[in-house]
Amino acid sequence: MRTIMVVEDDPAISRVLAAYVKKAGFECAVFSQGELAIGQLAVIQPALILLDVMLPEMDGWDVLREVRSRSTCPVIMLTAKGGIDDRLQGLNSGADDYMSKPFEPDEVIARIQAVLRRPPHALITEGMKQYGSLQIDFKSKSVRLNGADLSLTPKDLALLLFLAEHPNQIFHREQLIEHVWGIDYDGSDRAVDHAIKRLRQSLQEMSPADGGIRTLRGTGYQFYANKPG
The missing domain is CATH 1.10.10.10 (Winged helix-like DNA-binding domain superfamily/Winged helix DNA-binding domain)
Structure with a gap:
């Protein structure tokens, strides 16, 4: 079964995302810090990462850069900032999609499925x-x-x-x-x-x-x- 990695420091949001991810038929691995997620990247080998931008210590942009240096795993950025400049920063930094908070969990699952339907990066x-x-x-x-x-x-x-x-x-x-x-x-x-x-x-x-x-x-x-x- 494919695993979705959720990197989010808000426990309430993490719980909701994990519940919907599992309901959609995926395994879910939740991390509140970017460093911990990166440390488990090779072990878990997630099918996709839901990555919050505003993380403590190591923010989402730094996590994304580290992920991209190690893996072609798709990444969907999650952030409270919804401006066009922020969306462009995410997409230009190697993210596969970008969602602004607050979001509907059903839409997150739809985005996950849409990204996973794309041809894999070689x-x-x-x-x-x-x-x-x-x-x-x-x-x-x-x-x-x-x-x-x-x-x-x-x-x-x-x-x-x-x-x-x-x-x-x-x-x-x-x-x-x-x-x-x-x-x-x-x-x-x-x-x-x-x-x-x-x-x-x-x-x-x-x-x-x-x-x-x-x-x-x-x-x-x-x-x-x-x-x-």
Whole structure:
């Protein structure tokens, strides 16, 4: 049975989340401190983490960074802050989804199930891929072209990393919005088109024989590539 890890210092919220998680058919492991949760990450190997931002000592952002350095486990951030800047910080820091308090427990379960239905991230985040002159380090989240670091916005970088993790697969706008921008995103899906345009400009010195970003009219986008080195 899959385990959901709840990292929340409010006992009342933890109890409610644990009850609903178990009712949905999952095991539940509850921690009130981020350090304790990180220490048990490899042992429990959770299917997903519900992570509160306002934790004592080690806050949720630090916990998220530590989780991302060790695991591709999906993370849903929970916080009393609901501003767009806070949501973007969470999604740009590697969270898979973001929920503001107060929330309905049923919606939390729906979000968990939605995230778990997504294709799993490949463990290539532990290493590096090379497509001709393009080098992508998934662990450090850095990109080099012809030996020079590419300066990309956080969202453009996240989009490139996602597409490069799934070479030669086609994704339509709605899928890219869900995987890269997050299901809470309420802006225009044209943001995908603008990001793709910027990425093409950044990768214009890449040889077409090695790969690149392709638009398939009426279908979506793909990072087409030969077998990486």
